[in-house]
Every structure is written in structure tokens, then in C-alpha cells.
Amino acid sequence: YKEKAHKIIDSIDPDDAPFFATALAFDSCPIWSQDGKLKEQKEVKVYNTKEILELI
Structure with a gap:
């Protein structure tokens, strides 16, 4: 998952590759982040706090 994560996120923020690799490993589970x-990218769903609150 590490290679795919780097392909997805390196041009945006390579420091976030481990989080994307984890999300991919768990069948593209979403990531919660305030980093717009x-x-x-369109491979992994990213929610911000407002969106999380709307879900609950």
C-alpha cells in the first residue's frame, strides 16, 4: 500500500503517505483531516470536522 499511497499523495503532501497507506490497507477507509x-486526490475519501459532525 505504501507505493500506491505515495503515487496518490506525494504531489500534495508526502508526509501524509503513511495515513493514506493505512486507509488503503483498510479497503479505502476515510481519513479525518482539516487539511483541505x-x-x-480522489482515491481516498477525506472528511473534515464539519463533515464528521454532519454524519453523527
Whole structure:
């Protein structure tokens, strides 16, 4: 999952690759982050706090 994560996120923020690899390993589970740039990719769903609160 590490290679795929780097392909997805390196151009946006390579420091977040471990989080994307984890999300991919768990069948593309979403990531919770306030970093709006992470939403520029389409492989892993990224929720911000407002969106999480709307879900509960």
C-alpha cells in the first residue's frame, strides 16, 4: 500500500503517505483531516470536522 499511497499523495503532501497507506490497507477507509489539500486526490475519501459532525 505504501507505493500506491505515495503515487496518490506525494504531489500534495508526502508526509501524509503513511495515513493514506493505512486507509488503503483498510479497503479505502476515510481519513479525518482539516487539511483541505488532501481532497485534491480522489482515491481516498477525506472528511473534515464539519463533515464528521454532519454524519453523527
